[in-house]
Amino acid sequence: MLKTLSIAALSLALIPALSMATDAGTLQKGEKLYKSACIACHSTGAANAPKLGSKDAWAPIIARGMDEMVSVATNGKGAMPARGGTKADDESLRAAIEYMVSRVK
Numbered sequence: 001m002l003k004t005l006s007i008a009a010l011s012l013a014l015i016p017a018l019s020m021a022t023d024a025g026t027l028q029k030g031e032k033l034y035k036s037a038c039i040a041c042h043s044t045g046a047a048n049a050p051k052l053g054s055k056d057a058w059a060p061i062i063a064r065g066m067d068e069m070v071s072v073a074t075n076g077k078g079a080m081p082a083r084g085g086t087k088a089d090d091e092s093l094r095a096a097i098e099y100m101v102s103r104v105k
């Protein structure tokens with residue numbers, strides 16, 4: 001009985017991980033950069049930054065596509081500093097964006 005329950009709980013926990021579009025390593029890398037830099041503005045929505053997890057804020061941005069998001073984040077726009085004010089390489093920057101997109105639900 002107990003064993004059945006824990007197997008059920010385990011498979012439930014695995015479902016979201018398996019259905020994730022971006023691989024876990026990329027998201028982990030992105031989360032690290034996000035937490036070291038992007039969080040300053042994107043956790044609170046300071047200076048009108050699209051807030052982490054906010055569907056309203058992110059939906060129109062995501063609709064323009066990943067390439068456009070990468071371009072804006074790389075070059076900066078308004079109060080969004082180029083590369084979020086970091087020296088992050090292209091791959092890490094993209095990973096941070098993928099992490100932020102993955103948190104929109």
Ligand code: HEC
Pocket residue numbers: 033034037038039040041042046047048049050061064068069070072073077078079080081083084085086088093096097
């Ligand atoms: C100093 C505050 C600040 C920091 C730090 C910051 N952002 Fe932003 N970010 C903004 C603001 C403000 C906007 C909205 C820009 C606009 O549309 O005028 C924005 C917009 C964006 C967008 C949407 C781009 C689009 O296509 O419209 C992405 C993606 C993004 N930031 C990624 C990041 C990443 C990744 C980091 C960390 C490496 C980061 N930001 C750090 C303020 C910041």
